[in-house]
Amino acid sequence: QVQLVQSGAEVKKPGSSVNVSCKASGGTFNSYTVTWVRQAPGQGLEWMGRITPLFGTADFAQKFQGRVTITAGESTRIAYMELSSLRSDDTAVYYCATGDIAAAGHYYYMDVWGKGTMVTVSS
Amino acid sequence: DIQMTQSPSSLSASVGDRVTITCRASQSISRYLNWYQQRPGKAPKLLIYAASSLQSGVPSRFSGSGSGTDFTLTISSLQPEDFGTYFCQETYDTPPYSFGQGTKLEIK
Numbered sequence: 636q637v638q639l640v641q642s643g644a645e646v647k648k649p650g651s652s653v654n655v656s657c658k659a660s661g662g663t664f665n666s667y668t669v670t671w672v673r674q675a676p677g678q679g680l681e682w683m684g685r686i687t688p689l690f691g692t693a694d695f696a697q698k699f700q701g702r703v704t705i706t707a708g709e710s711t712r713i714a715y716m717e718l719s720s721l722r723s724d725d726t727a728v729y730y731c732a733t734g735d736i737a738a739a740g741h742y743y744y745m746d747v748w749g750k751g752t753m754v755t756v757s758s
Numbered sequence: 759d760i761q762m763t764q765s766p767s768s769l770s771a772s773v774g775d776r777v778t779i780t781c782r783a784s785q786s787i788s789r790y791l792n793w794y795q796q797r798p799g800k801a802p803k804l805l806i807y808a809a810s811s812l813q814s815g816v817p818s819r820f821s822g823s824g825s826g827t828d829f830t831l832t833i834s835s836l837q838p839e840d841f842g843t844y845f846c847q848e849t850y851d852t853p854p855y856s857f858g859q860g861t862k863l864e865i866k
Contacts, residue, residue: 680847746804750801753803
């Protein structure tokens with residue numbers, strides 16, 4: 636089963652952008668969805684968006700439309716999430732997670748998670 | 759957007775207790791409901807998908823039920839390693855596939 640390795644912690648200035656990577660170890664994303672979820676300190680989980688490399692499709696929470704870009708590259712072994720126009724309330728742990736399209740059927744879930752990337756936005 | 763409301767927000771129970779957590783959706787979501795467990799400082803872990811399907815490797819003391827708007831996660835006999843926060847998530851139709859606010863479970 637694929638394992639996910641995320642890039643390291645980031646400290647960013649307000650108004651800048653952050654790019655978080657998620658590398659598949661032991662496989663590729665070809666038959667998976669790749670979802671990004673974030674969690675502000677002491678808060679709950681927030682779904683941001685997902686990409687399905689096999690179909691070349693991506694969708695996002697309306698809240699992040701225009702600010703978030705999700706891509707999968709390098710023979711679909713690495714996925715990226717870029718968040719722009721950062722604000723202090725974007726400070727959070729950002730998780731990537733996958734779900735096997737075939738196993739899930741017409742359901743959607745995330746059964747493999749990365750360890751998370753802490754992004755701190757501070758002036 | 760669909761709103762997911764969990765109850766209780768927190769609970770404390772003893773080893774061996776039967777524990778129930780509920781999740782209510784603001785509109786019918788059929789059986790498009792997942793449950794996750796998150797231990798402090800760790801990533802979430804999938805427990806249940808499609809309302810009642812047990813994810814591979816998850817102990818059978820965990821079970822899920824419900825459809826439409828009302829769902830339940832049950833731990834039949836609480837174990838010490840079951841502490842953490844539990845989240846439900848709807849995956850019905852279109853994004854943003856909201857999570858509940860979480861239920862923090864402590865072991866007495």
